[in-house]
Amino acid sequence: MKKIIAVISGTMICIGSYAQTQQQIVLQGTITGDLKGHNKMYIYSRTYHDSAVIDNGRYTLHIPFTEPVYLMLVPEYVLAERQMYSPFGILMDKPVTYTVTTDVAKGMSASVVKGSEAVEVLQAYGKQKSAAWNSITGELKKEYGKPWMEETDPRYAAFETKQKSLQQKYLVPLLQKLVKDHPNSYAAVFSLGEAREMMSSEQQERLYAGLSPNMQKTKEAKEFQQFTQGIKNSAVGRQVQNFTLPDEKDQSLAFSQFKGRYVLIDFWASWCSPCRQSFPHMREVYQQYKDQPFDIYSISIDKSKSDWLKAVAQENNPWKQALDNINIAGSGFAITGVPTTYLISPEGTILMKEVGFNPDGSGEIEKKLAALFGGKVKTAEKPAKEEGKVIEAMPMVPIQ
Numbered sequence: 001m002k003k004i005i006a007v008i009s010g011t012m013i014c015i016g017s018y019a020q021t022q023q024q025i026v027l028q029g030t031i032t033g034d035l036k037g038h039n040k041m042y043i044y045s046r047t048y049h050d051s052a053v054i055d056n057g058r059y060t061l062h063i064p065f066t067e068p069v070y071l072m073l074v075p076e077y078v079l080a081e082r083q084m085y086s087p088f089g090i091l092m093d094k095p096v097t098y099t100v101t102t103d104v105a106k107g108m109s110a111s112v113v114k115g116s117e118a119v120e121v122l123q124a125y126g127k128q129k130s131a132a133w134n135s136i137t138g139e140l141k142k143e144y145g146k147p148w149m150e151e152t153d154p155r156y157a158a159f160e161t162k163q164k165s166l167q168q169k170y171l172v173p174l175l176q177k178l179v180k181d182h183p184n185s186y187a188a189v190f191s192l193g194e195a196r197e198m199m200s201s202e203q204q205e206r207l208y209a210g211l212s213p214n215m216q217k218t219k220e221a222k223e224f225q226q227f228t229q230g231i232k233n234s235a236v237g238r239q240v241q242n243f244t245l246p247d248e249k250d251q252s253l254a255f256s257q258f259k260g261r262y263v264l265i266d267f268w269a270s271w272c273s274p275c276r277q278s279f280p281h282m283r284e285v286y287q288q289y290k291d292q293p294f295d296i297y298s299i300s301i302d303k304s305k306s307d308w309l310k311a312v313a314q315e316n317n318p319w320k321q322a323l324d325n326i327n328i329a330g331s332g333f334a335i336t337g338v339p340t341t342y343l344i345s346p347e348g349t350i351l352m353k354e355v356g357f358n359p360d361g362s363g364e365i366e367k368k369l370a371a372l373f374g375g376k377v378k379t380a381e382k383p384a385k386e387e388g389k390v391i392e393a394m395p396m397v398p399i400q
Helices: 076-080 117-144 156-170 172-181 186-190 192-198 201-209 219-233 273-289 305-315 364-373
Strands: 023-032 040-044 049-053 058-065 069-075 088-092 097-103 112-114 244-246 252-254 262-268 294-300 320-323 340-344 350-355
Touching (some): 023 069, 023 088, 049 058, 058 069, 088 097, 088 186, 112 117, 117 156, 117 172, 117 186, 156 192, 172 186, 172 192, 172 201, 186 192, 186 219, 192 219, 244 320, 262 364, 273 294, 273 305, 273 364, 305 320, 340 364
Parallel strands (some): 023 097, 262 294, 294 320
Antiparallel strands (some): 023 058, 040 049, 244 252
């Protein structure tokens, strides 16, 4: 449970407002080049999967439309040949026909997508972002010799500060211009998530205010506004406002029930492999301090209740569980990646926050628990190469 920087691309996989029924998206694709005998195109999200046969370089997919979605495309040949692949997604905000033109030699990322105003705006914005990132990585490489750095490097703090300043220089103006030029476009709403890591709460408030009244009413924009408030609510020293969530038996669980005890709030998801990897050691922590005034409280950000319940049963953790059905992760704690943990005092005050997970027990929260209750958690033996290795958080992305 060690703090790391979760790099958030801001890519939202599924957005849902303005529900409609009995409508359909048609996706027509043209792909040229050598498919190496593999003739399928797959489309997917975490909860949606389909495929189409590529016949003479063409394929068609029919997608039920109830709300705007962001779905990923991957050709069969990429999987069969085990090629390097960057996920390629398409924002489909209306039940219209979208076209995708791909050249195998250039890769999926170079595909041209047409269909609605939003998808075309987003595609142009994506090219601008790519150029901006090239500038950022170029400057970082020039100063530090490489465009990335491990947290254990003594230069990390300076590197992180430099990276954030470059994001302010190159990326923030692009997002601000996107909202200014297209305040009534889903492309603008879709891209709001990118502001969560690189913009101050004041900048985020101005970004939201720049949306049209119509876009401000969308679920995604409202959640973004809640997240901005969550930044303030989750500051160390702030008092946690009471909230109530359903447990795995659909019983209401109020946070006030933990009053008088130290609480480790653990935000996780069934699809988050680092979260699942963290549980064995968290069970060791719980075993060490369960007789102290201490509790663990796991809150899932899952969108699928069935997936959450399945994971809860598989893990069988001996502490309280709840499903976040009111976006407390955003409005109360400004979560950007999971696992994220908060240590709360018996009076309900936020003491510490960590993003990511360190299985060797050297996280700051564990040091605090040892100072509070004495003793050190006994951890299972691990290979020397894994000692001190931080398991990074996965971006908190509402994938459906």
